[in-house]
Amino acid sequence: MRTYSWEEEIPAHQVLAPDGSVVGEWPESLDDERLRSFYRWMVFARRFDQRALTLHRQGRLGTYAPFSGQEAAQIGSFAALEKTDWVFPSYREVAGMMYHGLPPEMALLFSKGHPDAGKVPAELNMLPGKIVIAAQILHAVGAAWACKQRGEDRVASAFFGDGATSQGDFHEALNFAAVFRVPAVFFCQNNQFAISVPVTRQMATPTVAQKAVAYGIEGIRVDGNDVVAVYAAMCRAVARARAGGGPTLVEAVTYRQGPHTTADDPRRYRDPQVHQTWVEALDPIRRLRLCLERRGAWDEAAESAWIREADERIAAAVERAESYPAPDAAEVLFGHVYAEPTPALAAQRAGFLAEQAEGGANGWPGAR
Template identity: 60%
Template structure:
């Protein structure tokens, strides 16, 4: 993987081009990886589609679609170990599920369930962050803890292009660089910070070149090329584990859906632009084309995989709707080891009112 240093060439690194042709170096176990990733990407696409329908039906609340960003997430999460620390936003559900989050738990967030704010035991992943860029500082803190403990674990902060205009991004980059912390800053540049196109919220030709100011290595990759994302993340994680410091990765991708189900993207972007990305750059289509060329995929296998994915999504929805309700006090118990007395009294009073 070439280290990205700004030279005026802004073309992101690729391993597979839009036609699914190899234009870079495949990982040694590319076939095994692809046969694991592609079915999961199909599942994630089905999950995302169903979640949006559930919101329209009033069965869950606001939901942030990730369609079009599956390769950026799964290709990067695939590098991580269970002991690494992940700090996601609200749009990383595909990667979070790949990393071990149960689909039912992924749905509970939009359901407004208290358990959604508490990650299952043993899963080194923070709850999704709503405040833009705030999780970057948390990741830097976790990276510092890893260094102080002399562990070879890494912390990864996921964020969008809009987060790079927040102070937390710059503070986190600077601190991680000065302290040479094992942190990977992973930016999914999906072209829009809600309704603001990337060229309106930064004058930099790339996000990756922002690394230069902080003495951090930067990589710019095609975020719809799962192999390119995997190679870049593996390079960054390996650097972090051996004590070489942080890396900034810019994965160039596109949000095919709305910012959230409360958003109308037709008000700020052209339908033709969305159609162009969907037709020519869909990460699932690209990987399927490569697998087909290898003689490893066909229509029958595609249909079977889609059927299995749909069944798994139905199961997750059924589990969500059967999931037991929890008392309001659980929201506090997930935050405090011992609930403060005044808060405990308030919750007790609220419980009486509910009865």
């Protein structure tokens, strides 16, 4: 493994140039049909994201964390994982989580504050999106260590943003994973900002990937808006972990086109010219479509047909989310604290139910 000095920037690996031309080594396992699948999912995710923002503005969805601009980083990385692998996402991995099997309506329930949003389908070894920054990285290491102890052919992957690398949990997780050579992959979506704090104010090193050197593990830096390069890098990291080679830190250099959340105004801290370049010239969906068109694998008719189908699926997901039964407030607040309720908890529940009986509602905001 090549090592780097602290001031030396690791170049970002690239396969597709912004104009869709191939400038790097093409993965042997990636054919046109798989590439079209990536594109369909990226378009679906972008339109889902746009619809979610509209729902928020209409008062039909709570605080939401958009991910437009990061579709290639998410789809390309999740595509390298098996359903049997463990996935530990942050709150912004909605595109990848849906690709991996999470029903879209569950992603909407998350922003509606419904407790059932945390009930990931049993067939998925995936945890709910973590809001506590960097906490899921430690969880992934624990799962990876368990897989190694049990002799299971599984990999645990943690997904996080550049801001998480400023948390102690990130460093503790990488150190433990390196010492015990657990089958883990740490995937950082460097979208340039931790809310309003730019990467240059978070760390003195030029890249996230080179932080791997301090822990004696492999670091890979990739163009996060190039879905082919992301897929190739993640496949390499996953294969290495599965073969017993230990963990890898992957940095996908991308850009969050929208706000940090719907409570944020990015115009207050972003350079408009830089923003325009990322949104127009470096957009990951545009790049992949140009590539597909060059290969004769996509055209305007296919685009129109897929947009119609994607919008229909999203509309159905919205309907399912909005018709989802409201939870029982008493059960949510008191039912999962102790296996057997204490006298004090039972008294609190009884008081709560009496108040709700007087108010004529079950106490859940969406039920009034």
